[in-house]
Amino acid sequence: xxNVEQSPQxxxxxxxxxxxxxxxxxxxxxxxxxxxxxxxxxxxxxxFVMTLNGDEKKKGRISATLNTKEGxxxxxxxxSQPEDSATYLCALxxxxxxxxxxxxxxxxxxxx
Amino acid sequence: DTAVSQTPKYLVTQMGNDKSIKxxxxxxxxxxxxxxxxxxxxxxxxxxxxxxxxxxNETVPNRFSPKSPDKAHLNLHINSLELGDSAVxxxxxxxxxxxxEAFFGQGTRLTVV
Numbered sequence: 447x448x449n450v451e452q453s454p455q456x457x458x459x460x461x462x463x464x465x466x467x468x469x470x471x472x473x474x475x476x477x478x479x480x481x482x483x484x485x486x487x488x489x490x491x492x493x494f495v496m497t498l499n500g501d502e503k504k505k506g507r508i509s510a511t512l513n514t515k516e517g518x519x520x521x522x523x524x525x526s527q528p529e530d531s532a533t534y535l536c537a538l539x540x541x542x543x544x545x546x547x548x549x550x551x552x553x554x555x556x557x558x
Numbered sequence: 559d560t561a562v563s564q565t566p567k568y569l570v571t572q573m574g575n576d577k578s579i580k581x582x583x584x585x586x587x588x589x590x591x592x593x594x595x596x597x598x599x600x601x602x603x604x605x606x607x608x609x610x611x612x613x614x615n616e617t618v619p620n621r622f623s624p625k626s627p628d629k630a631h632l633n634l635h636i637n638s639l640e641l642g643d644s645a646v647x648x649x650x651x652x653x654x655x656x657x658x659e660a661f662f663g664q665g666t667r668l669t670v671v
Contacts, residue, residue, distance in 0.1 A: 478657040492659035539656025543613055545603040
């Protein structure tokens with residue numbers, strides 16, 4: 447089991463605010479970094495998978511960056527909307543297995 | 559069409575019973591997983607399985623066993639259920655390799671009384 451840390455644990459922003467979360471992980475045996483979005487009463491859904499140092503991915507108003515040398519990834523949400531309210535999970539896969547090792551997530555609440 | 563489906567969605571059972579949770583995927587994936595969500599909503603890997611290899615998280619009690627009749631199914635059998643087994647269990651699948659996204663089922667809420 448790999449130790450994946452996410453911060454903050456929870457976040458409350460106003461509609462229109464931009465926000466970001468951090469995921470930190472051990473850089474040894476790194477294989478891939480995943481971000482998932484998990485809405486209440488639903489299943490986690492993949493946002494991004496990143497493998498290379500310096501990778502940047504974007505999907506609409508959401509983007510992510512990866513630094514494998516120092517062991518961190520940022521997830522950014524530009525102009526937050528109430529429908530962005532969810533738990534955002536970071537997960538790591540290593541050279542020794544395919545399973546996702548999840549962090550505890552950042553719970554985002556966006557209010558109008 | 560549901561990509562990864564689990565049954566049942568809810569399961570209430572008594573201590574000591576043996577139960578199974580079924581999982582099926584129609585995505586053509588070759589790797590399937592079981593995750594346990596604990597009381598703090600933390601998702602923890604229990605098993606990963608493809609047609610060649612079963613990887614077991616060493617913290618999982620041997621009362622839990624995955625059974626795969628074919629590539630599209632990975633069922634979870636639990637013997638001698640204990641109160642502490644109460645949790646939400648998620649099945650997932652992906653293509654082989656740690657750099658492919660996983661698709662999750664809707665979860666099975668197991669309550670042991």
